[in-house]
């Protein structure tokens with residue numbers, strides 16, 4: 001697997017030595033700006049260690065953040081501080097009324113990952129059976145068959161190995177949505193999904209792979225029990241497995257033409 005730009009050291013961010021002397025915040029901002037790092041208000045160099053970033057333009061980052069399953073490196077631990085960095089970026093996302101009623105549960109404990117992996121596999125069984133007619137139909141269409149086959153094989157692999165991912169992230173939002181209007185739902189989902197996607201982009205920039213998954217939600221209550229999430233008050237939006245990737249080159253995906261889906265002024 002090509003490592004692409006990872007090998008181009010000049011394009012990567014240096015790890016700041018945590019022993020480095022404290023700099024004046026103004027100097028820190030300037031120092032950061034030069035290196036295209038996010039600027040964290042009032043935090044000095046000695047307090048913060050910046051991860052190495054891949055040399056990706058904004059458009060490259062946005063178009064190559066794929067669902068990574070078969071290229072997750074289960075053997076390499078993910079440093080908690082890198083997860084924190086991604087979360088600090090994630091919470092720059094918008095929320096309705098700036099309410100910020102989000103929470104993020106980061107799971108690294110092996111027994112909990114095993115238990116959640118088991119629940120995911122139970123959900124995956126249900127999903128596979130529900131989805132079987134659609135998959136069978138897609139496999140008969142030449143234009144869909146190859147992609148669908150790849151997604152299925154990749155999703156099967158992830159289900160089988162879910163407990164091995166070093167980190168699972170659960171983006172959560174306050175409230176339950178049962179019986180609520182579309183207006184309320186849009187406000188709630190819109191206050192957590194952008195942050196979760198920002199987390200995935202920040203992770204990709206740091207050579208981490210992620211996948212948006214929801215299949216554990218067949219067992220949301222059981223997951224809540226394992227993690228101590230108050231189910232009656234808190235909704236889980238997704239579960240994002242996180243691991244370093246095997247190689248860092250990912251391509252843009254093929255999507256249907258814009259003309260099929262974009263309407264100007266009139267549907």
Ligand SMILES: Cc1cc2nc3c(=O)[nH]c(=O)nc-3n(C[C@H](O)[C@H](O)[C@H](O)COP(=O)(O)O)c2cc1C
Nearest residue numbers: 065066067068151155158211212213214215216253
């Ligand atoms: C709402 C949503 C739910 C998803 N749930 C799962 C899931 O439970 N398991 C999984 O392996 N992938 C899941 N995916 C990932 C999709 O399969 C993936 O985004 C799609 O195949 C396109 O691939 P790409 O993300 O690499 O472009 C989900 C994606 C979304 C947006």
